Amino acid sequence: MKMEEMRLSGPDNTKLEALMQDIYSELVEDACLGLCFEVHRAVKQGYFFLDETDQESMKEFEIVDQPGVDIFGQVFNQWKNKECECPNCRRLIAASRFAPHLEKCLGMGRNSSRIASRRLASNNNMSKSESDQEDNDDVNDNDWSYGAEKKAKKRKSDKNQNSPRRSKSLKHKNGELGSSIASESYKYNYNTGISYESLGPDEVRSLLTTQCGVISEHTKKMCTRSQRCPQHTDEQRRTVRVFLLGPSAPALPDAELESSSFDIPDGPSLMSRLQWEDSSDISPADSASSKASANHSDSRRPKKKKRPALGLSSAGGSGGLAEGGGGMGGSQSNLSLMTKKKKPKISAAFISSIYDDMN
Amino acid sequence: MSKDYQLRAAINQKLIEMGERERLKELLRAKLVECGWKDQLKAHCKDVIREKGLDHVTVEDLVTDVTPKGRGSARLKHNSRGVSVCVCVSVSTLCLLFSPLQLSYRTA
Numbered sequence: 001m002k003m004e005e006m007r008l009s010g011p012d013n014t015k016l017e018a019l020m021q022d023i024y025s026e027l028v029e030d031a032c033l034g035l036c037f038e039v040h041r042a043v044k045q046g047y048f049f050l051d052e053t054d055q056e057s058m059k060e061f062e063i064v065d066q067p068g069v070d071i072f073g074q075v076f077n078q079w080k081n082k083e084c085e086c087p088n089c090r091r092l093i094a095a096s097r098f099a100p101h102l103e104k105c106l107g108m109g110r111n112s113s114r115i116a117s118r119r120l121a122s123n124n125n126m127s128k129s130e131s132d133q134e135d136n137d138d139v140n141d142n143d144w145s146y147g148a149e150k151k152a153k154k155r156k157s158d159k160n161q162n163s164p165r166r167s168k169s170l171k172h173k174n175g176e177l178g179s180s181i182a183s184e185s186y187k188y189n190y191n192t193g194i195s196y197e198s199l200g201p202d203e204v205r206s207l208l209t210t211q212c213g214v215i216s217e218h219t220k221k222m223c224t225r226s227q228r229c230p231q232h233t234d235e236q237r238r239t240v241r242v243f244l245l246g247p248s249a250p251a252l253p254d255a256e257l258e259s260s261s262f263d264i265p266d267g268p269s270l271m272s273r274l275q276w277e278d279s280s281d282i283s284p285a286d287s288a289s290s291k292a293s294a295n296h297s298d299s300r301r302p303k304k305k306k307r308p309a310l311g312l313s314s315a316g317g318s319g320g321l322a323e324g325g326g327g328m329g330g331s332q333s334n335l336s337l338m339t340k341k342k343k344p345k346i347s348a349a350f351i352s353s354i355y356d357d358m359n
Numbered sequence: 360m361s362k363d364y365q366l367r368a369a370i371n372q373k374l375i376e377m378g379e380r381e382r383l384k385e386l387l388r389a390k391l392v393e394c395g396w397k398d399q400l401k402a403h404c405k406d407v408i409r410e411k412g413l414d415h416v417t418v419e420d421l422v423t424d425v426t427p428k429g430r431g432s433a434r435l436k437h438n439s440r441g442v443s444v445c446v447c448v449s450v451s452t453l454c455l456l457f458s459p460l461q462l463s464y465r466t467a
Contacts, residue, residue, distance in 0.1 A: 016451065019367055023374070024446045025430060027387050032429040034388070035397060036421040039404045043416050048408070 204244050214240050370453045379449050387442040394436045400429050 042048035064073040083092040088105045102108075207213060212223040214232040222240075223232060374380040391397055407424045408416050 015363065019370065020447050020450045022367070023371070023450060024442070027380075027384050027442070027446065028430050028433045029426060030384055031388050031391055031433075032400070032426045033422060035400055035404075035429070036418055036425055039401065039408075040416065040418045040421055043408060043413060048405075049413075 201245075208241055208244065212237060213244075215243075370450060373453050374449065379453075383442065383446060383449065386445060390442050391433060391436070396429070396432055396436055399432060400425055403428055 039048065063071045065071075066073075069075060082095040084095050084098045085092055086098070086101060086105055088102070091101075093101045207222070210227070212225045212227055212229040212232055214223045214229075214236045215221070216223065223229060225231070227237065371380075374383075404421060404425060407421065411420065
């Protein structure tokens with residue numbers, strides 16, 4: 001390369017060399033200038049001397065290289081047995097267990113919220129008296145209506161027959177039931193589920209042939225699951241069918257098909273629909289007394305012997321009362337009337353009373 | 360002399376146009392960082408700045424102080440000599456490109 005260059009440039013070799021040197025020094029100066037700018041900028045921005053440390057601090061922050069000690073000269077597992085104080089219950093808890101404890105203590109979890117609220121209530125005197133008050137309220141709610149109290153007593157006596165789960169759920173609902181009556185919650189919610197009041201008799205029947213249809217005490221809506229839904233018993237389904245389609249309607253879905261041509265069940269339900277406007281103002285006390293009367297009579301018997309009473313009521317309405325055969329028949333027709341009157345205002349109490357009767 | 364100047368200007372322009380100058384500059388910078396020239400100059404800058412005080416430093420001061428030293432040490436650095444060879448090659452090829460100019464220069 002050099003030879004070629006020399007040969008080509010010939011006598012201008014020195015001049016070319018000088019040219020080359022000029023360009024090279026220019027490049028070097030460029031680099032120097034770049035460096036100068038860089039340094040100047042660093043000085044003006046104040047980060048030029050940042051990496052400089054005096055000997056003292058260098059010694060202080062020297063990397064420690066000893067066994068059992070981290071690079072800062074600290075024992076590296078000193079946090080292992082650290083204990084933290086819970087801000088809520090003032091107990092000392094191992095750091096590794098602190099988060100789970102806090103969750104329980106403050107009640108952030110699913111189950112722990114209940115535990116925590118209970119604990120808070122027991123810890124705090126003020127809240128304790130408050131909760132006592134609430135308990136009293138609950139008792140009052142239970143006793144608010146005569147029927148509810150009676151049912152509660154009756155349930156206690158029946159407890160052996162009921163499965164524990166069922167009796168528990170009923171008992172639980174009883175408390176809510178009292179309060180729902182007390183708060184005059186007569187307005188039904190039509191937003192979700194199926195409200196049986198809004199359906200015509202044909203619709204009700206077609207619904208009951210395909211679905212479980214048990215009316216929930218809680219939401220007052222019909223169950224929309226299949227007829228074999230495990231949540232409700234056959235007894236409940238039967239009761240609902242007796243209640244909605246009239247007593248002569250076959251209770252079990254299997255028998256329902258046979259009664260498709262049977263017209264009588266429409267009678268009472270139609271009548272009850274006509275009577276809605278008249279009996280729109282039934283007070284809670286009324287419902288309670290009606291429940292009481294319903295409780296007195298056996299529900300099995302009306303189911304079997306309903307035929308004559310039904311005919312009477314469909315023929316003459318309330319006039320059928322007087323003609324209602326013996327004392328037993330009279331009480332049955334009375335019950336059926338009550339049933340019809342109750343229909344627009346079917347309260348959870350009434351439904352549960354039906355369930356009670358079955359037990 | 361004007362011809363000399365003309366040739367130098369032509370070559371410089373050609374180097375810039377081709378991007379060869381930028382390439383060479385980058386190469387030189389890399390080589391200088393590699394061989395510690397930059398750190399050396401930086402240390403020198405530190406001394407200069409300490410001398411003058413942090414607030415009284417200007418770019419001109421730095422340039423006048425640093426450039427001669429930088430030029431001298433760059434010449435000494437073995438690594439950066441490779442750059443000078445590269446410069447030599449690129450300039451001589453450019454000279455070949457400018458042969459008519461050179462011819463006229465030679466005849467003159």
